[in-house]
Amino acid sequence: MxxxxxxxxxxxxxxxxxxxxxxxxxxxxxxxxxxxxxxxxxxxxxxxxxxxxxxxxxxxxxxxxxxxxxxxxxxxxxxxxxRCAALSGKLVRERLGRAVDEALAAGLGEAELQEIVDRAVRRSSKEREVNA
Amino acid sequence: MxxxxxxxxxxxxxxxxxxxxxxxxxxxxxxxxxxxxxxxxxxxxxxxxxxxxxxxxxxxxxxxxxxxxxxxxxxxxxxxxxRCAALSGKLVRERLGRAVDEALAAGLGEAELQEIVDRAVRRSSKEREVNA
DNA sequence: GGCACTGTCCTATCGTGCTGGTACGGGGGT
DNA sequence: ACCCCCGTACCAGCACGATAGGACAGTGCC
Structure with a gap:
C-alpha cells in the first residue's frame, strides 16, 4: 500500500x-x-x-x-x-458533485463533461493495472 | 451575477x-x-x-x-x-480528474460513478433553470 | 534484561491566508 | 467645487496547518 x-x-x-x-x-x-x-x-x-x-x-x-x-x-x-463505506461514499459524492458543478459553471456541455470523465476513468484504470 | x-x-x-x-x-x-x-x-x-x-x-x-x-x-x-477558456478548461479537467481518481480509489465501479455524475448534472442544471 | 521499534505527548516556530482598520488618490455625477 | 463611491496600498493581528525537536511509555524480539 x-x-x-x-x-x-x-x-x-x-x-x-x-x-x-x-x-x-x-x-x-x-x-x-x-x-x-x-x-x-x-x-x-x-x-x-x-x-x-x-x-x-x-x-x-x-x-x-x-x-x-x-x-x-x-x-x-x-x-x-x-464504517468507511458510508463515509467515503458521502465524501466522494460531495466532491464529485462540486467538480461537476464547476465544470458546468465553466460552460462545459454535458457531452464534453462525459468525455472528460471517461478519459479520467480510463487513465485511472490503466494506472491501476500497472500497479497490480 | x-x-x-x-x-x-x-x-x-x-x-x-x-x-x-x-x-x-x-x-x-x-x-x-x-x-x-x-x-x-x-x-x-x-x-x-x-x-x-x-x-x-x-x-x-x-x-x-x-x-x-x-x-x-x-x-x-x-x-x-x-484567455479564460483555456484556463478554466485546464482547471476543470484537473479537478474532475482528481475527483474521479478518488471515487475509483474509494472502490466505486464505473457504473456507480456514472450514476453519481448524472445525478450531479441533473441537480445542477435544475438549479440553473431556477436562476434563469 | 536489553534493545529496537512502536505510538503518544508537548512546546516552540514558521508560513500563509484572512481579518480589521486606515489612508490615499482618481472618477463621475450633482 | 463638492461629495460619494471607486480601486489601491499598507499595516498589525489572528487562526490554522505544518514543521521541528525532544521526551516518554509500551510491545516484541533476541
Missing part, C-alpha cells in the same frame, strides 16, 4: 493521508486487521512530518476506522470497512 | 471568488466589457473581507481576465473570454 501527497492539491497533507486510508479501507484494498505503515515510516515515505501522520491516524481512530496499539502499530479496525 | 462562498470547501474564499469569475467569463455569463461588483459590494455580499476581494481581482487582472479602472470599477477584459 503506497501513499503519496500531492503538494498541488488544495487539501492539506494530513487530510490527503486521511482520505487515502479511508478510501483504501472502503475499497477493500486494506482489510480489517491489516497493519498500517508506522508513523515514522509513512512520514518518511510521504515526505511529511511524523506529527502530521500521527494526527491523521488519531483522527481515523476517532472515526473508528483504525485501532492503534501503542508500542505495536496501527491496524484497520474490525468493522472499519463498513 | 451572484457570487457565494462555501465555507466548507477546502479552497480558500479568495480562490473560490477567483474561480467563479473565471468560470463565469469562460461560459459567457460575463461578457467582455461587463462591470464586476465593486470590491466593497462583493465583499459585503459574499461575507468576506474587502481585502480578500481586492486580492482576487488583482490576481485576475494579472491573468489578463479583468481590467481595473481605479476610481471607476473592475471590468471584464477585452479578450478575457478566450
Amino acid at each position: 503506497r501513499f503519496e501527497i500531492d503538494p498541488r492539491s488544495p487539501r492539506s497533507p494530513g487530510e490527503q493521508l486521511q482520505d487515502q486510508v479511508t478510501f483504501a479501507v472502503a475499497s477493500g484494498r486494506l482489510l480489517p486487521g491489516a497493519k498500517l505503515p508506522s508513523v515514522r515510516g509513512l512520514a518518511a515515505q510521504a515526505l511529511v512530518n511524523p506529527n502530521t501522520v500521527a494526527r491523521a491516524y488519531r483522527e481515523l481512530e476517532h472515526a473508528g476506522v483504525v485501532e492503534s496499539r501503542p508500542g505495536d502499530g496501527v491496524y484497520v479496525a474490525a468493522r472499519g470497512d463498513s | 451572484r457570487f457565494e462562498i462555501d465555507p466548507r470547501s477546502p479552497r480558500s474564499p479568495g480562490e473560490q471568488l477567483q474561480d467563479q469569475v473565471t468560470f463565469a467569463v469562460a461560459s459567457g455569463r460575463l461578457l467582455p466589457g461587463a462591470k464586476l461588483p465593486s470590491v466593497r459590494g462583493l465583499a459585503a455580499q459574499a461575507l468576506v473581507n474587502p481585502n480578500t476581494v481586492a486580492r482576487a481581482y488583482r490576481e485576475l487582472e494579472h491573468a489578463g481576465v479583468v481590467e481595473s479602472r481605479p476610481g471607476d470599477g473592475v471590468y471584464v477584459a477585452a479578450r478575457g473570454d478566450s
Whole structure:
C-alpha cells in the first residue's frame, strides 16, 4: 500500500493521508486487521512530518476506522470497512458533485463533461493495472 | 451575477471568488466589457473581507481576465473570454480528474460513478433553470 | 534484561491566508 | 467645487496547518 501527497492539491497533507486510508479501507484494498505503515515510516515515505501522520491516524481512530496499539502499530479496525463505506461514499459524492458543478459553471456541455470523465476513468484504470 | 462562498470547501474564499469569475467569463455569463461588483459590494455580499476581494481581482487582472479602472470599477477584459477558456478548461479537467481518481480509489465501479455524475448534472442544471 | 521499534505527548516556530482598520488618490455625477 | 463611491496600498493581528525537536511509555524480539 503506497501513499503519496500531492503538494498541488488544495487539501492539506494530513487530510490527503486521511482520505487515502479511508478510501483504501472502503475499497477493500486494506482489510480489517491489516497493519498500517508506522508513523515514522509513512512520514518518511510521504515526505511529511511524523506529527502530521500521527494526527491523521488519531483522527481515523476517532472515526473508528483504525485501532492503534501503542508500542505495536496501527491496524484497520474490525468493522472499519463498513464504517468507511458510508463515509467515503458521502465524501466522494460531495466532491464529485462540486467538480461537476464547476465544470458546468465553466460552460462545459454535458457531452464534453462525459468525455472528460471517461478519459479520467480510463487513465485511472490503466494506472491501476500497472500497479497490480 | 451572484457570487457565494462555501465555507466548507477546502479552497480558500479568495480562490473560490477567483474561480467563479473565471468560470463565469469562460461560459459567457460575463461578457467582455461587463462591470464586476465593486470590491466593497462583493465583499459585503459574499461575507468576506474587502481585502480578500481586492486580492482576487488583482490576481485576475494579472491573468489578463479583468481590467481595473481605479476610481471607476473592475471590468471584464477585452479578450478575457478566450484567455479564460483555456484556463478554466485546464482547471476543470484537473479537478474532475482528481475527483474521479478518488471515487475509483474509494472502490466505486464505473457504473456507480456514472450514476453519481448524472445525478450531479441533473441537480445542477435544475438549479440553473431556477436562476434563469 | 536489553534493545529496537512502536505510538503518544508537548512546546516552540514558521508560513500563509484572512481579518480589521486606515489612508490615499482618481472618477463621475450633482 | 463638492461629495460619494471607486480601486489601491499598507499595516498589525489572528487562526490554522505544518514543521521541528525532544521526551516518554509500551510491545516484541533476541
